[in-house]
Amino acid sequence: xxxxxxxxxxxxxLARLAIPEERLAPMAAELTGxxxxxxQLNELDTDHVExxxxxxxxxxxxxxxxxxxxxxxxxxxxxxxxxxxxxxxVPKVVE
Amino acid sequence: MSxxxxxxxxxxxxxxxxxxxxxxxxxxxxxxxxxEARPLNAFITETPEQAAEMAAxxxxxxxxxxxxxxxGIPLGIKDLFCTKGVQTTAGSRILQGFKPVYESTITAKLxxxxxxxxxxxxxxxxxxxxxxxTSYYGPAINPWRRGNDDTKLVPGGSSGGSxxxxxADLCFGATATDTGGSIRQPAAVTGTVGxxxxxxxxxxxxxxxxxxxxxQAGPITRTVKDAAIMLRExxxxxxxxxxxxxxxxxxxxxxxxxxxxxxxxxxPKEYRIExxxxxxxxxxxxxxxxxxxxxxxxxxxxxxxTKYALPAYxxxxxxxxxxxxxRYDGVKYGLRVDSDDLTTMxxxxxxxxxxxxxxRRILIGTYVLSAGYYDAYYIKAQKVRTLIANDxxxxxxxxxxxxxxxxxxxxxxxxxxxxxxxxxxxxxxxTVTANLVGLPGIAVPAGLSKTGLPLGLQLIGRxxxxxxxxxxxxxxxxxxxxxxxxxxxxx
Numbered sequence: 001x002x003x004x005x006x007x008x009x010x011x012x013x014l015a016r017l018a019i020p021e022e023r024l025a026p027m028a029a030e031l032t033g034x035x036x037x038x039x040q041l042n043e044l045d046t047d048h049v050e051x052x053x054x055x056x057x058x059x060x061x062x063x064x065x066x067x068x069x070x071x072x073x074x075x076x077x078x079x080x081x082x083x084x085x086x087x088x089x090v091p092k093v094v095e
Numbered sequence: 096m097s098x099x100x101x102x103x104x105x106x107x108x109x110x111x112x113x114x115x116x117x118x119x120x121x122x123x124x125x126x127x128x129x130x131e132a133r134p135l136n137a138f139i140t141e142t143p144e145q146a147a148e149m150a151a152x153x154x155x156x157x158x159x160x161x162x163x164x165x166x167g168i169p170l171g172i173k174d175l176f177c178t179k180g181v182q183t184t185a186g187s188r189i190l191q192g193f194k195p196v197y198e199s200t201i202t203a204k205l206x207x208x209x210x211x212x213x214x215x216x217x218x219x220x221x222x223x224x225x226x227x228x229t230s231y232y233g234p235a236i237n238p239w240r241r242g243n244d245d246t247k248l249v250p251g252g253s254s255g256g257s258x259x260x261x262x263a264d265l266c267f268g269a270t271a272t273d274t275g276g277s278i279r280q281p282a283a284v285t286g287t288v289g290x291x292x293x294x295x296x297x298x299x300x301x302x303x304x305x306x307x308x309x310x311q312a313g314p315i316t317r318t319v320k321d322a323a324i325m326l327r328e329x330x331x332x333x334x335x336x337x338x339x340x341x342x343x344x345x346x347x348x349x350x351x352x353x354x355x356x357x358x359x360x361x362x363p364k365e366y367r368i369e370x371x372x373x374x375x376x377x378x379x380x381x382x383x384x385x386x387x388x389x390x391x392x393x394x395x396x397x398x399x400x401t402k403y404a405l406p407a408y409x410x411x412x413x414x415x416x417x418x419x420x421x422r423y424d425g426v427k428y429g430l431r432v433d434s435d436d437l438t439t440m441x442x443x444x445x446x447x448x449x450x451x452x453x454x455r456r457i458l459i460g461t462y463v464l465s466a467g468y469y470d471a472y473y474i475k476a477q478k479v480r481t482l483i484a485n486d487x488x489x490x491x492x493x494x495x496x497x498x499x500x501x502x503x504x505x506x507x508x509x510x511x512x513x514x515x516x517x518x519x520x521x522x523x524x525x526t527v528t529a530n531l532v533g534l535p536g537i538a539v540p541a542g543l544s545k546t547g548l549p550l551g552l553q554l555i556g557r558x559x560x561x562x563x564x565x566x567x568x569x570x571x572x573x574x575x576x577x578x579x580x581x582x583x584x585x586x
Contacts, residue, residue, distance in 0.1 A: 008458065015417060015461040017454060018442035027458065030516065034459060037517055038406040041475055044482065051477030052484065055294045055308050055533035056558055060337055075196040079428035088426050091437045
């Protein structure tokens with residue numbers, strides 16, 4: 001399946017990734033190459049095959065519904081490029 | 096002093112316990128070897144002061160006759176494991192300056208066992224690569240060369256810093272991670288041993304995530320026994336990782352002396368791949384002969400969906416990566432490109448912070464998960480994983496362990512494959528199936544190519560049967576008697 005510039009622009013927008021205009025065409029060509037290669041999976045009839053949902057069969061552990069961790073807001077924001085009073089600071093989102 | 100660094104981990108451990116030398120001596124030798132080997136670019140961050148402090152603490156314990164299984168042994172840590180207070184980059188610009196306020200479960204276990212941290216090792220950006228060339232910090236260099244040719248070769252990837260450091264005798268072992276072959280392929284092209292245990296054996300907590308259903312940590316070392324010693328300390332149940340398994344961890348080292356008499360070795364016919372150099376298949380035949388001589392029974396098996404493993408992987412891995420990497424937004428940690436508008440800040444930060452291969456995979460992942468394509472790609476790939484798992488279940492009815500090549504070629508030159516993503520992806524052709532179905536695999540050095548470079552063989556085992564891998568791997572290692580060492584051209 002061929003991936004066109006419009007599809008790259010859409011995926012880039014969804015992924016919050018700025019792609020300069022001049023990179024759209026080369027990226028579309030690269031993605032087309034990869035998508036055409038993965039398309040060989042269509043040779044396989046998988047109509048009656050269950051998709052894998054767990055790498056190894058396992059039962060997930062349950063845990064008590066209690067607070068066991070937390071209470072260190074200063075640590076949480078310690079690596080933030082910008083923070084104030086243990087809040088993350090971002091550009092204004094509400095006018 | 097550098098003579099000390101030529102020992103195996105087992106010898107270093109025994110020597111420390113016998114007080115033949117101190118951890119301070121061993122660690123000082125390792126830290127100066129690390130500094131001397133900067134031309135290899137194996138380390139992103141060196142931590143010699145921390146190493147000296149940890150060594151002093153180990154010496155105090157050893158003097159009291161105490162200490163863990165790795166007490167006083169200098170190790171390298173792939174820069175994908177969060178280490179408290181020490182920069183953790185994942186080889187990416189987007190995490191520049193990130194100093195975790197917590198320690199990954201695996202590194203915490205290694206320090207509890209007495210390990211000494213020399214520093215953080217280079218890798219492909221977010222572990223996405225097979226040559227270490229996608230690192231923001233530049234490629235790590237393979238200590239091996241093609242004879243007298245001084246062309247710089249890749250150490251494999253993504254754990255290229257780990258394989259280079261262990262092969263160059265900078266440390267006795269290194270942590271690594273494997274999503275499609277990133278422990279086994281770099282081990283194979285550097286003449287080292289690398290094991291990816293069964294999915295769930297090692298906690299993923301505190302390891303920067305690439306593709307969560309495929310990622311698994313393990314060690315790279317110089318011998319099979321050393322891998323057994325180090326892996327045992329890395330494994331174990333961790334409530335902080337929901338896919339961590341609550342199973343006893345065997346004494347893997349005890350398996351290393353066992354016999355393979357009567358063991359059934361499966362040889363999958365689909366692993367004879369067209370276009371792979373003859374010497375790779377030849378070494379494989381040699382491996383088969385070695386195991387036969389040791390008393391094993393050789394069985395031909397079929398894994399009919401092998402050729403679909405890489406295409407399935409290149410849907411599943413980017414899909415999971417695009418989701419995992421959505422957390423890098425310029426808000427919580429690392430790089431931020433300022434803007435007055437939040438969306439622009441996200442988009443510019445991620446464009447500046449992620450390298451080309453990572454961006455390519457984020458876009459593929461986003462594309463295959465987007466509305467209208469999810470069933471055609473992602474669900475399809477997950478169904479193919481089921482078919483591949485069924486292949487292995489059937490094969491393991493006829494055999495106990497599989498023997499295959501570990502990489503389709505010896506180490507190649509920097510830049511030789513970086514312009515063609517698919518030819519780069521093919522480096523994982525022998526290793527990626529084990530990730531898709533969560534099975535354990537080990538790469539063992541087995542011989543040299545015509546150009547004088549290491550080649551490895553791989554063993555793939557049943558789930559949670561690492562013991563058979565160690566037993567068989569040790570037999571292969573003894574038969575191959577691989578004693579080659581790279582010349583020390585960097586110092």
